[in-house]
Amino acid sequence: MACAKWIGPAALLLAGALGAKAAPGQASARTLADFECDVRLTNQHRASVRALVRIAHADQRPAITFTLVRYPGLAVSGIRVTNGQGSAVPTTMAIENAALLLRADARAAGEGTERETVLVVHYEVNALRGRLARIPLPVPAARSAFGQRPVSITVDLPEGAVPLGDDFPAITWRSPTRGYARLSDVPSLAMIVWRPAGSSSLAGRLFTPPALTDAGMLLILLTGTVIWWRRRKAGATRLKQPSQARE
Amino acid sequence: MSALSFHFLLVLLVYFFCIFTIGILGLRKTHTEDDFLTASRTIGPWVGGAVLAATQISAGTLVGTVGRHYSTGVSWVWIWPGVWCGWLISAVFVGPKLREFGAITIPDYLGARFESEAVRGLSALFIVLGYTILLVAQYQACGVIVQAIFGVRPIWAMLLLAASTLVYTIPGGVRSSSYIDFLQILIVASGMLLAAPVLVYHFGGIHLAGEFLGSLDGRLTGWWYNWKQLLGYSMAFGFSIAAAPYEMARFYSMRDKATVRYAIGVCFLFQAIIGACALLIGLLTRALFPQLPSADQASSIMALNVLPPLAGSLFIVALISAIMSNVNAILLVASAGLSHDLYGKIVNRRASDQRRLRLNRLCIVLLSLAPIWFALRRYGDVQSIVVVEARFLASFFFVPVVFGLNWIRGKGTAAVCAMVGGFAGCLFWSLWAAARTTNIDAVEVGIAASATLYFLVCALGRAPRGEGPPAALRAGN
Numbered sequence: 213m214a215c216a217k218w219i220g221p222a223a224l225l226l227a228g229a230l231g232a233k234a235a236p237g238q239a240s241a242r243t244l245a246d247f248e249c250d251v252r253l254t255n256q257h258r259a260s261v262r263a264l265v266r267i268a269h270a271d272q273r274p275a276i277t278f279t280l281v282r283y284p285g286l287a288v289s290g291i292r293v294t295n296g297q298g299s300a301v302p303t304t305m306a307i308e309n310a311a312l313l314l315r316a317d318a319r320a321a322g323e324g325t326e327r328e329t330v331l332v333v334h335y336e337v338n339a340l341r342g343r344l345a346r347i348p349l350p351v352p353a354a355r356s357a358f359g360q361r362p363v364s365i366t367v368d369l370p371e372g373a374v375p376l377g378d379d380f381p382a383i384t385w386r387s388p389t390r391g392y393a394r395l396s397d398v399p400s401l402a403m404i405v406w407r408p409a410g411s412s413s414l415a416g417r418l419f420t421p422p423a424l425t426d427a428g429m430l431l432i433l434l435t436g437t438v439i440w441w442r443r444r445k446a447g448a449t450r451l452k453q454p455s456q457a458r459e
Numbered sequence: 460m461s462a463l464s465f466h467f468l469l470v471l472l473v474y475f476f477c478i479f480t481i482g483i484l485g486l487r488k489t490h491t492e493d494d495f496l497t498a499s500r501t502i503g504p505w506v507g508g509a510v511l512a513a514t515q516i517s518a519g520t521l522v523g524t525v526g527r528h529y530s531t532g533v534s535w536v537w538i539w540p541g542v543w544c545g546w547l548i549s550a551v552f553v554g555p556k557l558r559e560f561g562a563i564t565i566p567d568y569l570g571a572r573f574e575s576e577a578v579r580g581l582s583a584l585f586i587v588l589g590y591t592i593l594l595v596a597q598y599q600a601c602g603v604i605v606q607a608i609f610g611v612r613p614i615w616a617m618l619l620l621a622a623s624t625l626v627y628t629i630p631g632g633v634r635s636s637s638y639i640d641f642l643q644i645l646i647v648a649s650g651m652l653l654a655a656p657v658l659v660y661h662f663g664g665i666h667l668a669g670e671f672l673g674s675l676d677g678r679l680t681g682w683w684y685n686w687k688q689l690l691g692y693s694m695a696f697g698f699s700i701a702a703a704p705y706e707m708a709r710f711y712s713m714r715d716k717a718t719v720r721y722a723i724g725v726c727f728l729f730q731a732i733i734g735a736c737a738l739l740i741g742l743l744t745r746a747l748f749p750q751l752p753s754a755d756q757a758s759s760i761m762a763l764n765v766l767p768p769l770a771g772s773l774f775i776v777a778l779i780s781a782i783m784s785n786v787n788a789i790l791l792v793a794s795a796g797l798s799h800d801l802y803g804k805i806v807n808r809r810a811s812d813q814r815r816l817r818l819n820r821l822c823i824v825l826l827s828l829a830p831i832w833f834a835l836r837r838y839g840d841v842q843s844i845v846v847v848e849a850r851f852l853a854s855f856f857f858v859p860v861v862f863g864l865n866w867i868r869g870k871g872t873a874a875v876c877a878m879v880g881g882f883a884g885c886l887f888w889s890l891w892a893a894a895r896t897t898n899i900d901a902v903e904v905g906i907a908a909s910a911t912l913y914f915l916v917c918a919l920g921r922a923p924r925g926e927g928p929p930a931a932l933r934a935g936n
Contacts, residue, residue, distance in 0.1 A: 244750070279749060281671055283663060310667055311674030346663055355752040359606050380661045380747075381764045395764060396607065397748045400671070403661055425653050426769040432649035433773075437642075 242269045242276075242354040245328065247363040247398050251347055253406075255370060257339045259347050264296070267318075267329045267354045278314040278333060278350035281400050287338045288312060288348065296330040314350065347402045356396055363395040369406055378405040467772040474646075474776050478639050479626060485635030501634075502712045506641045508725020510709050513640035515542075515700065515726075516647060516733055517785030518600030521778050523842030524734075525761075526754035528741025532672065532679030534689065539734045541693025543727065545700030548861065549707075550723040555716030556864045557707055564711075564792070565704040565860070566800040572863045575871025580805055581878055582856070583796035586704050589852050590789045591830050596844035597782045597789075598834035600755065603841070604778055607759040617834060620779070621827040624786045629820045633712050636787045643780040644729055650774040651736035657766055658743035665739075668746040675749055679742070691900020695846055698853030698906060702860040705792040755841050786827070794822035850889070854881035854905025858913050873916040881909030 246266035253259045267276060280288060293303045293316040306313045318329040333350045349365075356362050369375065369389040380403040383391035391404075502510065527535045560568055566586070570579030601620045602613025628636065662668045672679040684692075700706065710719050744757040744765075751760060762774040798819040803810050810818075838844070858881060859874040885905030892901065 279675065281667075281746075283667070308674040310670035313674075351749050353750070355750045358752050359610060361610075382768075397751050397760065399747055399764070400749055401662070401747070423767070425657055425767050429649050429653050429770050429773055432652070433645055436645045436649070 242267050242274070244352060244354040244356040244362055244398070247352070249349060249363075249365045249402075250368070251349075251365065251402055251404070252368045253344065253370060253373075253404065256343045256408075259337045259344055261333070261335055261337065261347065261349065263333045263350050265331050265333065265350075265352050267331075267352060268327060269329065269354075270327070274318060274329075276316050276318050276329065276331060277353045278316070279353070279400070280312040280314070280348040280350055281346075282307065282310050282312050283346055283348065285340045285342065286344075286346075286348070287340055289336050289338065291333075291335040294332045294334070296332060298332075301331060312348075345403055345405060347404070349399060349402055351398045351400050356398075359396075361394050361396045363393075363398050365393045365395070365399075365402060367391040367393075367402065367404055369404070370408075372409040373406045374409050376405045376407060379403060466768040467775060470769070470772040470776050474780065475623065477642060478780075481638050481642075482626060482628075482635045485632065485638075500712060500714060502637050502709075502718075503714060504718050504721035505725055506637055507709070507713045507718060507722030509641040509644040509729065510637045510712075511706060511722055511726040512729035512733075513644045513647070513781065513784045514706055514709060514788040515703075516644070516730065516781055517845075518597045518778070518782045518841055519785075519845035520733065520737060521647065521651075521781050522600040522603065522755050522758050523596070523840070523845055524737045525741040525744070525758045526756075526840065527842045528738050529745045529751070529757040530754040531683035532676070532681070532742065532745075533738070534678075534681070534683045536734070536738050537684075537689045538692045538696055539730075541690075541695075541697035542700055542730065542734075543697075544693075545697035546723055546727060546730075548697070548701040550720055552861055552865050553701055553707065554710050554719040554723060558710045558713060558716045558719050560864075564795045564799055565707050565856075566796060567804075569859060569863065569874065570800070570804065573859070573869065573871040573874040575874065576805055578859070578871050578874045578878070579800055581875060582704075583800035585855050585878070585882070586796040587793050587826070589848055589855070590705065590793045591826070592844065592848045592851075594786060594789055594826070594830035595833045595838075596841050596848070597786050598830050599837060599844070600841045601779065601782050602834060603753065603755045604759040604775070607756045608763050608775060614831070614835060617831045620782065620786065621831070624783045624790070625824060625827055628787045628790055628823055633709075633791060636784070636791065637709075637712060639787075640784050643777070643784050646773060646777040647781055648729055648732050650770070650777040651733055651740065653770055654761065654766055654774060655736045655739040655743070657770070658740060658747065658761065661765055662743055662746050665743075668743055671746050672742060675745070679745065685898065687898035688900070691898075691903060692846065694906070695849045695853055695900060695902040698857040698902060699849035701853075702856040703852060704856065705788045707860070708792050708795070709788075753840070790823045790826055793826050794819050797822045797826075847889075850885055850900070850902040850905065851882060853902050854885035854909055857881075857906060858909040862910075862913060868917045868920075869913065870920060873913050873920065876916050877909040877913035880912035881905045884908030 244265070245268045247263065249261065249263040251259055251261050265276070265278075278293075282288075291303070291305065291314065293301045293314065295301055302317045304315045306315070314333070316331055316333075318331060335350075337344065337347050365381065365383075367379075367383055367390070369391075371389060373389055375383070375385055375388070375391065379391070379393075380401070381393045381395055381399055383393050383404070385391040524535070557568060560572075564583075566579045566583040569582050570576060598617045598620060599613075602616045605611050605616035605619075606613055659665055659668070662671075669680050673681075713719050713722060740761060741757055744751075744761045747765065748757075748760055751757060758778055759775065762771045762778070765771075766774055798815050798821075802818055803815045839847075855878050858877045859869075863869060863874065882905070884907065885901045888899070888901040888904040892899070
């Protein structure tokens with residue numbers, strides 16, 4: 213039939229239209245253009261965070277909400293939001309279960325073009341008990357453009373520190389005390405595991421969760437294949453009931 | 460070269476070496492169309508179970524379901540009971556009886572059962588169209604994954620996917636793909652089993668993650684969907700699984716009907732593991748990366764930024780391999796619809812076995828390229844495209860397949876009416892409900908229309924003479 217060739221494309225267009233309607237909304241009028249975060253660990257219990265955020269938006273400068281994870285035993289203090297020139301931006305704080313919400317009124321930012329807002333978030337993080345491992349990062353309510361990598365995180369450790377390689381996100385250590393990560397999206401936390409020089413054992417450096425995860429995966433793959441191969445050779449995979457004759 | 464790039468290339472090379480070797484070994488044992496489409500019916504229960512799971516666990520699960528959990532939270536997990544009900548229906552009412560029937564393809568079975576070439580042709584045509592939609596979802600998922608990880612344009616990822624799948628699909632057919640599916644399901648299951656605890660460790664605990672997700676949006680840990688919506692989605696997946704041609708075609712490669720039942724049980728086990736892990740991975744990725752531009756990126760971002768390099772590389776290979784196995788299964792069934800059913804049984808009945816085999820391989824190449832154009836346009840997220848395809852597939856095939864196997868009444872007219880009515884009902888409701896708020900899913904309307912027409916036409920037709928099933932149902936005994 214002459215019209216048969218259009219059935220396929222028409223069906224696919226229809227499916228696509230129906231599918232687009234069914235998908236939960238992901239659209240955003242704001243785009244994360246840049247996120248530069250500096251995390252400085254002064255000792256095993258304390259860190260400071262400074263995050264410069266650049267957001268492109270279609271409307272007039274909106275209020276930008278940042279979300280931080282609230283960890284038990286972790287205190288976030290000294291929170292202030294400024295524009296790129298250091299002037300304070302009016303900010304309200306709200307606590308919801310395990311999240312701390314910062315709402316910065318960017319109309320007072322007074323910098324940049326009308327279609328771009330620059331904000332800088334500063335705060336200190338203190339571990340009330342034990343070592344400080346997970347540091348919450350300020351996640352803005354804006355998404356990066358598809359395929360872009362606007363997020364950069366720089367981590368500075370105290371002098372003499374030794375990173376153990378169990379980081380999130382994956383950090384590239386350019387020197388023993390300075391590391392760097394480039395991502396497409398803002399993570400809600402940075403996890404840095406380190407020890408003062410001379411305090412970590414060889415086992416501690418070798419048997420890290422990443423190494424154990426890699427080993428576990430290989431073990432499962434090899435074990436499954438070997439078990440199946442040996443059972444197959446022994447005929448154990450054939451069912452006990454007599455099978456019907458091949459057709 | 461970064462750690463991930465090196466590990467990924469190494470893992471990818473080893474993986475492709477394995478699958479190409481299996482493909483070549485399969486070629487040496489594939490001489491006839493029967494060898495190509497049914498592996499000479501030699502597949503056992505564990506490989507068979509892995510095949511069924513790998514065929515269903517595709518980008519729709521690893522990218523789509525993880526992404527849906529990322530964007531809507533816990534409530535999406537309730538579609539799995541629907542999937543498992545579909546497998547139960549298949550185990551009791553479909554799989555063993557279909558295997559006993561002894562055909563090569565699903566249109567083969569339908570054409571013989573209903574003694575109608577119109578039913579054969581219609582079902583073959585719908586398989587080609589419907590599975591082209593599913594291929595669009597697979598290609599789109601591949602494009603998203605590769606672009607998110609490597610920044611490569613989706614078109615190149617899609618072409619690479621098509622080429623690499625063709626390399627092992629064309630030589631060895633179902634035999635090669637069965638053993639490759641077994642390898643793939645091992646990789647997928649192990650990758651997901653290990654990813655979940657790593658995510659929990661990085662965030663700092665499941666309880667805390669749940670509270671944080673509740674702070675982002677209360678519906679993530681509650682009910683994003685109401686029970687009627689979940690019922691509709693469950694039914695779409697369940698009915699489509701029970702009568703999915705690319706799953707049913709795999710039954711023909713198994714040794715006997717006992718093997719089919721055992722394999723479905725093995726498939727359950729793999730799916731339970733993967734379904735639970737998909738839930739955890741989706742939720743925890745949302746806790747770790749709350750503002751991804753697309754929920755479909757959740758799996759690849761998790762593999763890239765959370766897992767260690769080797770595990771992350773294996774997981775990415777698992778993602779790609781799941782897509783490849785699904786593409787492989789779809790291509791085998793769709794190309795058989797064109798070459799074996801439409802050409803070999805309707806257009807040219809005197810075509811030789813070798814001619815049909817050559818045409819089958821040519822159709823695989825053509826069908827692998829067609830969906831790329833649509834996938835590049837990204838009409839919807841991956842899970843939505845899969846849901847749409849599942850709705851139409853279920854509305855078209857469920858009633859004639861299940862009732863055809865289990866009820867002696869029903870001829871070609873009833874089957875044609877059921878197929879066309881189911882498709883039309885599903886289509887009408889999809890378009891009509893698109894602009895309205897309704898809790899009735901299109902698959903419910905499609906199945907109802909299909910069943911109503913089937914029983915109505917059967918009631919209006921003549922009852923079968925004598926006792927016992929029609930000759931076609933006795934063919935496999």
